[in-house]
Amino acid sequence: MLDNVEKEIDKVLSHKKYYAHLNIIKKRLQISREDYIKRFGDSDIPKKLTGRGWQRRFIQELWDGEQALLDIEAGKEPFKHRPGLHLRGFVSGIDGNLESYRIYVPSTYSETGKQLPLLVLFPTATSAAQPFIDSPYIRDYDFADRMSALAEKNGVILLWPGYRKQPDGNLCETAHLGEVLESLKGDYNYDERRVVLMGACSGAAMAMDAVADWPGRFAGLAFLNPEFVLDQTMPEKVMSQFLRRKEFRNWYMQKRGVSSFLHSKSPDVFIINDGGDLGHGDLHASRSFERRAKQADAPVDLQLRPKTEAQHLGAWDELMQWAVEQRRGDRGGILHRMRHNNMQDALTEQFVVVQGTAGFSDENRQINEIVDKIKEEWSKVCFGPCRVAKDHELRDEDLSNMNLVLVGNASANGIWKKLEKRLGVEIAEDCIRWGTHTWNGRGLAIQLVVPAPDNNSRKIVLIGGHNLSVSRFGTLNLLRDGWFKCAVWGEGDLESPDLIEVISE
Incomplete structure (x- = not known):
């Protein structure tokens, strides 16, 4: 079954219009095949695979590929305006590489209907040591399935933008987000005034960096147990050369998204924190951010929840409910990234x-x-x-x-x-x-x-x-x-x- 889908995808890859999406589906199927062989030593996928998340993910990936092929064969548009959970791709203008993202579109979406809000869910930096398509975020189908159910309930489009490199506050990460949003705009009609950035732990720091690069573009920030600073991945030998220079120390302090947010005082921020362990979105970091925000008269709402409640999907549901109500005002938002001369x-x-x-x-x-x-x-x-x-x-x-x-x-x-x-x-x-x-x-x-x-x-x-x-x-x-x-x-x-x-x- 899998072999047939891969062969049929190869036949239609000449369709430049569908090249990126089809290649991402094929690549993901190949990764799933390897997972299956490791477990069962056989690449022939039985029709009845149920129960575990990875099995349901595999079936969903097969269905996505097969459905696209059937639509192409019938002369239909295989990807645009499709509801459901999908893995999609695009060819990056930066280096020509194939990049991927995941999206859930609720059943209430209509090409000609009311535009829906877009919630962007950033990954955590520490789990990004592999390409996004082979990362824990794609492998964890259960979490994606549950978050998709919340997106369906709240009537929002949910986007996992992925990443180009292991996040450390680099300008390339917000450039990647820009490419993802541009690719998504070609397939779905979402409300650009209602784009809210979400994240847990270091995913919040990535969202802050995006706000720093696009002041005024986003409608809100919704965080669960956030961290606000990304660790540098610069090697010690290189870092030691630069640390002796005042210019580097100044740049390092100024580049953080928190300072930019506090300076611009927008957009609104909603935080849920369970008072967890240090280094994992601890309460101290959230309270410190809230204190600085109040001093700057910036709009931040910090809510404390019991640990059992905050780690439940109910916390994400609460964040989504808040996000749905956010709308970017006429603040002269910058729709293109701020540029730097470096x-x-x-x-x-x-x-x-x-x-x-x-x-x-x-x-x-x-x-x-x-x-x-x-x-x-x-x-x-x-x-x-x-x-x-x-x-x-x-x-x-x-x-x-x-x-x-x-x-x-x-x-x-x-x-x-x-x-x-x-x-x-x-x-x-x-x-x-x-x-x-x-x-x-x-x-x-x-x-x-x-x-x-x-x-x-x-x-x-x-x-x-x-x-x-x-x-x-x-x-x-x-x-x-x-x-x-x-x-x-x-x-x-x-x-x-x-x-x-x-x-x-």
């Missing part, structure tokens, strides 16, 4: 790593090593590859429509050479110059974000040095560690080069 932000839009090939053989080899490391680091945190192109392969439209990560220098990278005079950066044997800045010394390396000369809405990231054989970079995981606009590195140790200067946005 490395992280440059990698939250469509980008391509441009590998220089115009140098001598040793230079090209060293550039290859840097590019390979960039690819490795991206795959490590984002569960998939990033786009890479050689300098002579890049098309003219890519130059103006994508953010570029240029690796090498003006003599070894053809695109860097083409744009050199307009980038405002000079890399010489004994110094690096950029604007009013000059850094003297041999073997220096630079990481820098500058506006694209032909399109100021696009960015160019420069990663290079004059002598690439001695160029050292404290990090090449710029999505995770790139809080800065410019970093200049000395030769130093291979694992921990000297940080000469760092400039924040």
Whole structure:
């Protein structure tokens, strides 16, 4: 049965219109097949699988795939405006990877009827060590089923947006949410004035970060036992380099969503807390947040519940009932993310790593090593590859429509050479110059974000040095560690080069 569904999906994958949704269904079925084989040693799925959550999840996934195939065969739209619990996908504009999310649409939904509220349920950060499609959130069908029943009862669309990387307050996480909401808008007609962000534990911190990036866009925040700060995933060696810098400490304190919320005083927040253990949405964190909110005259309602009651679905039901009543006012909400002039932000839009090939053989080899490391680091945190192109392969439209990560220098990278005079950066044997800045010394390396000369809405990231054989970079995981606009590195140790200067946005 499963083999037949997978084969039929392969036949219709040529439908570009349905490519992402079908691929996500197929990928999830393959994961479920592996689960089944581990239990029974057989990939032939019996028709009667009932009882356990994973079994019911498997049946639901099979039904979702088979129903889509039947609709396509009959010439019907297989995905849009469909009620029920579904796993869906989209191709990310950032790096071209296939991303997924889960959604429940109540039976009261109608394409032409009244728009329903959308509740966005964020995951907890600690359970996000695998891609979302293979995460505990997807595997826990029982919880999804129960939450779906509450969404049906309250007449709301419930969205599990998933994540691109293990959450740590990175700009990429809110960029991912934006892509999910855009994908969802193509399939369902929800009320954009009634989007409420929900979360338990560290899921609340993710919601706070979204509010910081989109002030005024969301109608409310509903939390169960919230934590308000996400742990950094930056390695100790990298962190220790930056901690000595005042710019990093200032950025680290300012980036937290709580400060942004208290400054903007919107939207309303409803919190249920059971006084649980430290580190897991403890009462101290909620009361501290409530106290700061009152001092800032921000709208927060904290409700205490017995532990047995708060950990029951009744608490989620209460949060949903509150969320249904929330509506974004005419506060001039920002419908596009706030932008930042740093490395992280440059990698939250469509980008391509441009590998220089115009140098001598040793230079090209060293550039290859840097590019390979960039690819490795991206795959490590984002569960998939990033786009890479050689300098002579890049098309003219890519130059103006994508953010570029240029690796090498003006003599070894053809695109860097083409744009050199307009980038405002000079890399010489004994110094690096950029604007009013000059850094003297041999073997220096630079990481820098500058506006694209032909399109100021696009960015160019420069990663290079004059002598690439001695160029050292404290990090090449710029999505995770790139809080800065410019970093200049000395030769130093291979694992921990000297940080000469760092400039924040």
